[in-house]
Amino acid sequence: MSEINLSNLAKLEISLIHLYRKSAYPIYSWLDTKGIKPIQCSYNPSCSHYTEQAIIKYGAINGPVKGLARILRCGPSKRIIDDPLD
Numbered sequence: 001m002s003e004i005n006l007s008n009l010a011k012l013e014i015s016l017i018h019l020y021r022k023s024a025y026p027i028y029s030w031l032d033t034k035g036i037k038p039i040q041c042s043y044n045p046s047c048s049h050y051t052e053q054a055i056i057k058y059g060a061i062n063g064p065v066k067g068l069a070r071i072l073r074c075g076p077s078k079r080i081i082d083d084p085l086d
Contacts, residue, residue, distance in 0.1 A: 009060035017048050017055075043083045047071050053085045 006014070028038040041047065051067025058066060070083070 004056055006056065007060050010055050010063070013055050013060060013064060014052055017052050021048055042074055042079075042081055043070070044080050045084065047074065050083070050085055057085060 031038050043050065045053070047067065047070050050070050051064060054066040055063030057063065066085075
C-alpha cells in the first residue's frame, strides 16, 4: 500500500474524526444498554467514514465541505442508503 501524502491540517482533521469515533461509539453502546436507542446512521459508509475518505481524496478544505454537505442531507431513515464517495 502506498503512503498517502496529507497536509498537517488534513492529518489533524482525520485525527479529530478518529477521536469522535472513539468517544461517541461507547456512548451509543452505553445508551443501548439502558434501553435508549440512539439514532442510527442512514448512510453507508457512515458520515465520519465518508468525511475521512473525502479528506484523503479532496484535501483538507474540500473534503470537510463534502462531509458537511453529506451530514446536512442526513435524516432519519428506516433503511440504509448506499452513498459512496464519488
